[in-house]
Amino acid sequence: QVQLVESGGGLVKPGGSLRLSCAVSGFTFSDYDMSWIRQAPGKGLEWLSYITHSVITTYYADSVKGRFTVSRDNAKNSLFLQMNSLRAEDTAVYYCARVEYDAPGDYWGQGTLVTVSS
Amino acid sequence: QSALTQPASVSGSPGQSITISCTGSSSDVGGYNYVSWYQQHPGKAPKLMIYDVNNRPSGVSNRFSGSKSGNTASLTISGLQPEDEAGYYCSSYTSRSTFVFGTGTKVTVL
Numbered sequence: 001q002v003q004l005v006e007s008g009g010g011l012v013k014p015g016g017s018l019r020l021s022c023a024v025s026g027f028t029f030s031d032y033d034m035s036w037i038r039q040a041p042g043k044g045l046e047w048l049s050y051i052t053h054s055v056i057t058t059y060y061a062d063s064v065k066g067r068f069t070v071s072r073d074n075a076k077n078s079l080f081l082q083m084n085s086l087r088a089e090d091t092a093v094y095y096c097a098r099v100e101y102d103a104p105g106d107y108w109g110q111g112t113l114v115t116v117s118s
Numbered sequence: 119q120s121a122l123t124q125p126a127s128v129s130g131s132p133g134q135s136i137t138i139s140c141t142g143s144s145s146d147v148g149g150y151n152y153v154s155w156y157q158q159h160p161g162k163a164p165k166l167m168i169y170d171v172n173n174r175p176s177g178v179s180n181r182f183s184g185s186k187s188g189n190t191a192s193l194t195i196s197g198l199q200p201e202d203e204a205g206y207y208c209s210s211y212t213s214r215s216t217f218v219f220g221t222g223t224k225v226t227v228l
Contacts, residue, residue, distance in 0.1 A: 004182070035217070035221075038227075043221040044121065044207060044208075044219060044220070044221055044222040045156070045158075045164065045207050045222070047209070047216065047217040047218060047219055049217075050217070059214075059215050059216050060214060060216075061119060062119060082165075091145060095163060099155070100169075101166070101169035101170060101173070101175070102150075102152040102154070102169060102170055102211060103154035103166060103169045103170075103209060103217075104154070104164045104209055104217040105156075105164070105166065106169070106175060108163040108164055108165075110163055111163060111194075115137065
């Protein structure tokens with residue numbers, strides 16, 4: 001079955017960096033665009049970024065453009081999110097999701113918590 | 119990109135129908151038939167319920183339906199059941215080749 005598993009979250013100081021990973025299985029990873037989406041504690045969903053399956057084009061929300069970089073390794077069925085210059089407002093659960101049906105995610109991971117605090 | 123506007127809360131009794139609105143602009147909801155809806159229970163990942171305005175993924179109950187008129191999309195839940203109590207989010211593709219989510223609606227089953 002389709003599985004997405006995020007890792008790499010944790011506590012980081014303001015201005016610091018973190019790299020999230022998303023390991024996928026159960027589908028042909030290289031056939032699908034992939035998204036990153038986050039949810040701050042008690043808040044709504046915020047779409048952050050997506051990367052196309054083979055052309056390797058990337059798109060970002062204004063809130064993270066220039067600070068976050070999405071990448072993928074199709075050989076290792078893995079998606080990544082490099083997060084730099086982190087701020088307190090980046091504290092959230094970060095989800096990876098498979099883009100399908102013109103929607104930002106039909107299958108989602110369980111999420112990984114990133115806390116930005118001194 | 120501003121979040122799409124949803125009512126903060128909607129409630130209904132078991133068996134009733136409720137409708138959640140999602141208002142955007144001509145650059146997102148009004149410009150594309152790429153509106154999707156998600157259900158999220160507390161502590162869980164969101165679940166896709168509707169895509170392309172009015173299509174249901176396999177396994178989603180036909181009590182859930184979607185529609186769109188101009189810059190506003192809607193999700194209707196018919197025959198409301200206790201397990202429908204959750205948060206609901208709309209999403210749309212945008213003219214900037216990005217996605218945007220709605221502000222979210224908490225559905226309460228009375």
